[in-house]
Amino acid sequence: MKRYLPFVILMLLVLLPLAGLSTYAMHILILVIMWSVIGMAWNLLGGYCGQVSFGHAAFFGVGAYTSGILYQKFGISAWWGLPLSIIVVAAFALVIGFICLRLRGPFFALATLAVGVILRVSAENLTGLTQGDLGIMIRTRTWVGKIWYFYIILALAAVTFFLVRKIIGSKLGYYFVAIREDQDAAESLGIPTTLYKTIALCISGVLTGMAGAFYMNYMGYIDPKVVFALHDISIVTIMVVMVGGAATYWGPVIGSVIMVLLAELIRSIPALGVAYQTLFGTLLIVIIIFLPNGIAGDWPNLKRLFGLRGAS
Amino acid sequence: MTSAQLEVLLQTLIAGVLLGGLYALIGVGMTLIMGVMKIINLAHGELMMVAMYIAYLLFSLFHLDPYLSVFIAAPLLFLLGMAIQKFLINPVLKVESILPENQVILTVGLGMVLANLATMIFTSDYLSTPVDYATKAWYLSDFWRSSPIELSLSYPWSVSFLIAVVITLCLGFFLTKTDLGKSIRATAQDSEAALLMGVNVDRMRVITFGLGSGLVGAAGCLLIPIYYLYPDLGGQFTLIAFVITILGGLGSTVGAIIGGIVLGVFESLTATYIGMGWAPVGRFVIFVAALIFLPGGIASLLQRKRFGR
């Protein structure tokens, strides 16, 4: 049963639009799936390979701008941004990897954070290329309804899910986890740690960039503050994975369901809307202290906790 | 170079050094925390923001001069920092998790909460403390009538710079001459050895986090007469502190001071000659350059000189 769970869920999702969901419900679903993609991508690098990135907005934004600039400057469909960002983001990830991957642990995290900020400031100032703070707007949307957007992001999510699972079961996955557990040991066991960290960064970055390219097409508008956002993209990415459970297949999916729904809930209650970041920040702190491995990671402990309560 | 160009260059350098002095004070707090505990505090700038709001309140309620509020805000931040370490970070350090960076993410959450609380209490308006000396300055022509060029030295910037220097000197004295300071440095060098020598490492961590917070709190009070205050200003100063820490060399006070001044001058030059908006990029160019060409920071240069190798 467990083996077929991903396929069952995928089939249910494919059939879901037939149920005649409202536009709003479709929008929320699309956001959940998009965040799952970003979360799974981050998880590959952070959860499995142990390289915690605080700057995934950089990849998201580069993907989004690849799409946007194609449309704005070259007048071709922004959808070409999806395949093209594979190349652009991979090249970008190589450069970032060369600079940042020589750093370990928290220092890598901070270097990526800096990269995110550099990109935001550059996008704000390179007005010739990005139009700066004006942003890029797609004036004629491809589809009015949500259904095709839904299937496109669902396809990307399915590819990401099975790709991550394939990788983790292979030599690549063993090497990633070995690097996370002890880089010196991994290196002395013949694992070229820099190379494999770069591979993890590239795959993770490309998947995130494709989500960014999708975002450009779906939302129809981007500006530097939105797509290179530290809190709303980079930190939320980490939260999605942490809430769900790092280094688990389902963690990012569970995390994005919770985070997107929670964000919508908080936003929909005006009294809470102001305290949005306080609530999220507090949630982050509470999770780190009480559920350090997330819902999927601490599932056995959670079950025990509730099982005990049920028994007594 | 014409005298006008020279004037701009010199004025830029002066501004850079003055800015750098404040940067140094902000960076020293972070380098201390990172050096002693290998803990990265991404709420560093937000703690400074809190201190600035304290100074703002003291000014608007009691007309207390921001420079005097150092004596109130810094101790308050010291206590706040100790509480954060004791009740939030120490427990997290004891929990095993997949991601060792949990502690960093914790401080991110803390920063979000602090910034958002400030927004709720004070709104996101830009605030400042309109002191009467805000625009006062000394001019070179006042001292040297026939000077071919004109330079000015802002009064509040200079005072802030001087106080920052005094505080940093006091810190240096504390770390090198007092028993507590020596214990902190021992913990920084080798926490296991320090533990064996009878140093209470947990307590040192709490004190160090308090000290780092107090220092950045003092920096906030020095900054408020010359800067605007708004809830989200913390983030950029966290990054500045971090860049200085890497540039100066982890845990090195002297490195952080030199790093702060180098960064201040570099940013000032970027702002003058490339454009205001690019100053943050200049900051990170230095950062990346330091990572690639000077992995141990300025401290490694200083050390190499000492040992002659």
Next chain:
Amino acid sequence: MPLLSVMQLSRYFGGLAALSDVTFDLQKGEILGLIGPNGAGKTTLFNVINGFHQPSKGKVVFKGKNISRIRTHKICALGLARTFQVVKPLRRMTVLDNVVASAFLRAGSKAEATRKAHEILEFTGLRDDGDTLSKGLPLGKRKRLEIARALATGPELLLLDESFAGLNPTELNESIDIVGRIKERGITMMVIEHHMKVIMSISDRIIVLNYGEKIAEGTPGEIGRNPLVITAYLGVTENASG
């Protein structure tokens, strides 16, 4: 040609010489013991040989190739593996996966790596622990896991850093037995060990380091009689144990 030649090797940290002018050869098939008081530079020597540190002066030649500027993972791929004194298990991987990850170096497929890993677990007596997370292993078995992992990389030369320290008498005998069987497989070894009885019984030759310098080299019998060694090393251990 010796399998490994260490030539006038020096390594400084700041102003301190952790190793100075150390020279020795290691012949194929032998076990070379490396002893010396704490802080004598033994682990530093391993760190330089396996590429964690670069030599400040001198060079290391392995199978006729100068490896002093080569990265650690490449040195391992050349056939030089090591264990760590402070064990470094991949904590949240099972014992089997620890060994599989290492076996990938010379395996074409996951199936082959897994088969090899099972064989090595059998060889090192860890067969029943394959599914245990390595962080849950007792110290004795962690030390053995270090050896198993290093073996899985298919080395010609194995550096063992205090693999016998902290073992109970039963484990000690098992480990000595394992080292004997590794030797039978034709793998050359260099062994750091404080346990004098063990090092004297398993080594073909011993070199002694003190303050980063080689102060003696010879058969176990010669080393046991060397007055320099007795004052520098044995004296210290007697004090430490007494």
